Amino acid sequence: MPEQARTFLKSMAFELPLYVVVVSAYIVLVLRYLAQPLHSWFASQRVLYAGAALVLIIGQGLVLDFVTFLVGRAIGALRRR
């Protein structure tokens, strides 16, 4: 494995535990509050369900990208200190 790749993976290993905590809390919230409305839309309002599915998955992708950026920046700032 190239040296640069190894360095990059080491820095990511520092970020992962914090990310896991954030994501675990997020999953509990999502499953708790979205399961019921999404299930009922799936059963009775398929068009609404399809639209919500796309918005949720794209939106979540952007939010998670932002979260990883913030986590990386926070860890970078801590290291510099």
Added chain:
Amino acid sequence: MLFPISHVQIAPAYLVALGFVVGVFGGFFGVGGSFLAGPVLFGFGLPMNFVVGTDLAHIAGKSVVAARRHHKLGNIDYRLGLLMVIGTIPGVELGAQLIEYLKRTAHVDVVVGSCFVAILLATAAFMTWETTKTLRASRGERAAKRDLNYLRRLSRWIQRVGPPPYVNLPVSNIRRLSVPVLVLVSFVGGLFSGFLGGGAGYIRMPSLIYIVGVPTHVAVATDLFEIIISAGYGTISHALKGNVDILIALVMQTGAAIGAQIGAQLTEYYKGVQIRMAFIPLPIIGAALIVYGLLSGHPFQ
């Protein structure tokens, strides 16, 4: 834990781990990762029509993350990606209609599973042959540095003979390419995407490199950009048909988001032929998993 939409019981931690692994592969190889996620979800007990739709939804979200990272690295050929959408959307729709037909005949698991295995093994065999030839023909070192591939002559010939209109793709270093050829390549990719699920990167990424002649790094990134559009469309189409469990896709994506960023960044440290060689075992693993799933029921439950 019970997911009420598909009525399947899966531990969320497994889904996050699966998403992470598929995310790394997706970011690194420019594929949606359905060659791995599809068989594993099937193994978890998800019916095959839900596997196809749910995997597409998860891939749409994950590709946003990976494509953003590739955008920052300047690897995406947007003109190429947007032109490919013209062929991809009809292909995805035709594939989704085929799934609907098979659902009515009750053979969906066997037919989709068998096609999946055949395509995966053919892709792996072809790429093994090509990378071996490339490394032998140009003594490895030079090929790696210049991102050569053994079928370069084929892509150059296709660039010369395709019917008009033509397009110039400076990001991909292609002076002239036939738009109908590009649309046909993307239509085939879309067909596999709608029929087998995922972004069909296992077909489109090799097609972009070997048929269209796009450099490996640009093919990886542009494929991801194109997957956002095709998988997004596929998500809507399959959700309307009742094939998407979006809760499963959302949980998987939490792992995939970080994995995709890692994979995308790693492409910076490897050469084209190395990326293609590393890709080869993945379709074989996917094929083995789906054969095992078809023969033995739901082995991971």
